[in-house]
Amino acid sequence: MAISPAPVIYLVEPFGGSVRRQNVNMPHVFWDDAVVTRGDGVFESILIRDGKPVNLDKHLDRFVRSAALMDLPEPGREYWVRATEEAVADYCRERGGEEGVEAKCVWTLSRGRETTGVPTAWLSVRPIPEEVYRQRERGVSVLTTSRGYTVTGKASWMRESAKTLNYAATMAALRWAKSEGADDVIYVDETGRVLEGATSSVIMVKKGGRLRTPAPGPGVMAGTTQAALFELASSEGWKCKAKDIYHGELLKAESVWLVSSTRIATRVKRLDGTKLPAPDNESEIRELIYRAVN
Known part of the structure; x- marks a missing residue:
């Protein structure tokens, strides 16, 4: 089933690898991921206004601090910034431009799969709920x-x-x-x-x-x-x-x-x-x- 309105999802390699867009209708979290089985991970929610992330440096600082407190690998700042910029650009382009676009970007870093021990990381950009x-x-x-x-x-x-x-x-x-x-x-x-x-x-x-x-x-x-x-x-x-x-x-x-x-x-x-x-x-x-x- 298609998600509407569709979010933009980017996967982030936790040790400084690639960032790439993920099909929203395809799974990317495995059955033994700690985010599913234990809620073991950290996140940040960032406001996007007029196509730009708000307070990005403050969110990066807290994200890195949260990861350290939870004994997770240090998030590579440049990779999360690049993934955010690309995801937001995709989101705005698919909605006709940056002007007036407001959205919610969520970064997620999980401890990852029990069978591999490799963390899982991704971000999403999606509309802000009407209740907000x-x-x-x-x-x-x-x-x-x-x-x-x-x-x-x-x-x-x-x-x-x-x-x-x-x-x-x-x-x-x-x-x-x-x-x-x-x-x-x-x-x-x-x-x-x-x-x-x-x-x-x-x-x-x-x-x-x-x-x-x-x-x-x-x-x-x-x-x-x-x-x-x-x-x-x-x-x-x-x-x-x-x-x-x-x-x-x-x-x-x-x-x-x-x-x-x-x-x-x-x-x-x-x-x-x-x-x-x-x-x-x-x-x-x-x-x-x-x-x-x-």
Whole structure:
């Protein structure tokens, strides 16, 4: 069965070999690949705007860091950049040009086949889901929840700072939120400290031109969109800080946002059933975040 609209898929040789386009209707992952049997691998999701990858260097840095944390081979930066450029060029050409083209590019690096021990690597470029566009415009209703384990007491071998393919718990949390009438979740720890969204960084806007985000560390992955936002905002006079944030602070903030690569930004309009009114500077904040990713 043909996939519509068809994504563009490129295979990347993990040890610096060729990059080549893959027929989307032909299989390329074997039955004993660790990505299938164990979810053992890492990934990155990158926004494509007007035919160009956004925050490419930041994604490359995190991809390399994730691979190292998971004891995977170091991804050859030049090969992933070349594969991305070729895949995006194909995608745009098949849609009539770069102008106005927005898409999602996902890099995947798996530990590979058990029978060979050779990693498997590929990337895809595909349309952004309509739900993402709706959430950008309308905002989201969010529930807070724990991760299901004690963040401060996790074992030293856990690799939360790696962006891994083991997303079963994340998807379960999102399904739970939807079953409760919400759109997304924000994780908090046992003390009520805010961690991150299921697939996003949390941004809190406070009076006096202040932007706050939970400090990266146990339970909080450093976000590429958040980093780009703070770089731009700081240069324009905003007071930006990564620090501990607690649940009650979100309810008192001017506004709360979830930011991520493909969704860019969505305002939290309801938190645990409490309506968060739209702030007077909502359009200013939204425009600031969009300029940061551009």
